[in-house]
Amino acid sequence: MDLFDAEPTLQPIPVEDGELAFLPQLPLALPNDEVLRRLLDETAWRQESIILYGKPVLQPRLSAWYGEAVYTYSGRTFQPLPFTPLQLAIKQAVEAATGRRFNSVLLNCYRDERDSMGFHSDDERELGREPAIASVTFGATRTFILKHKTLPKTLKLDLTDGSLLLMAGTLQQHWRHGINKETKPRGVRVNLTFRLIA
Numbered sequence: 001m002d003l004f005d006a007e008p009t010l011q012p013i014p015v016e017d018g019e020l021a022f023l024p025q026l027p028l029a030l031p032n033d034e035v036l037r038r039l040l041d042e043t044a045w046r047q048e049s050i051i052l053y054g055k056p057v058l059q060p061r062l063s064a065w066y067g068e069a070v071y072t073y074s075g076r077t078f079q080p081l082p083f084t085p086l087q088l089a090i091k092q093a094v095e096a097a098t099g100r101r102f103n104s105v106l107l108n109c110y111r112d113e114r115d116s117m118g119f120h121s122d123d124e125r126e127l128g129r130e131p132a133i134a135s136v137t138f139g140a141t142r143t144f145i146l147k148h149k150t151l152p153k154t155l156k157l158d159l160t161d162g163s164l165l166l167m168a169g170t171l172q173q174h175w176r177h178g179i180n181k182e183t184k185p186r187g188v189r190v191n192l193t194f195r196l197i198a
């Protein structure tokens with residue numbers, strides 16, 4: 001390896017029972033604000049509802065599913081739209097940075113500080129037992145919280161504009177993660193989680 005290689009690389013974040021790695025800025029040909037603007041414009045955003053105690057409840061965020069594989073979660077099936085050229089460019093950068101391959105992306109838009117994502121593990125069967133999930137953020141910083149399922153451990157990571165977080169190994173088996181609502185004003189944030197669906 002070239003010691004003077006300027007190419008930034010993913011840095012492991014020490015965590016037990018899983019793997020995490022972070023890159024503050026994913027190398028892309030476009031500036032982050034341009035990517036954010038285009039993701040907001042070009043994505044077929046929907047506010048999905050989930051069934052809670054027998055009643056449909058709107059999710060507190062917008063989302064969209066793109067790529068090459070049908071996806072099921074919370075008992076619902078989502079048909080993907082084909083990848084856009086911008087998504088393919090981001091996917092290529094993510095694959096180069098992580099050395100992993102992906103065939104699908106879930107996009108989430110947090111319109112402001114009141115939008116959130118409940119605690120969950122990305123452990124659907126079609127992701128496999130030790131899925132690699134690459135999370136890329138554009139726009140406002142939000143705190144990504146990980147809670148261990150059986151140990152009294154919590155990890156908080158600020159996911160900043162242009163950053164890449166890789167979750168891998170047994171992380172989804174042992175941890176849940178989510179994004180809480182905040183009281184401090186936050187601008188719009190788009191997060192993409194790239195996945196490999198069997």
Ligand SMILES: O=C(O)CCC(=O)C(=O)O
Nearest residue numbers: 106108122144179191193
């Ligand atoms: O917005 C985030 O950083 C989390 C997204 C997430 O957990 C997911 O899409 O499964």
Ligand SMILES: [Fe+2]
Nearest residue numbers: 120121122177
């Ligand atoms: Fe997730």
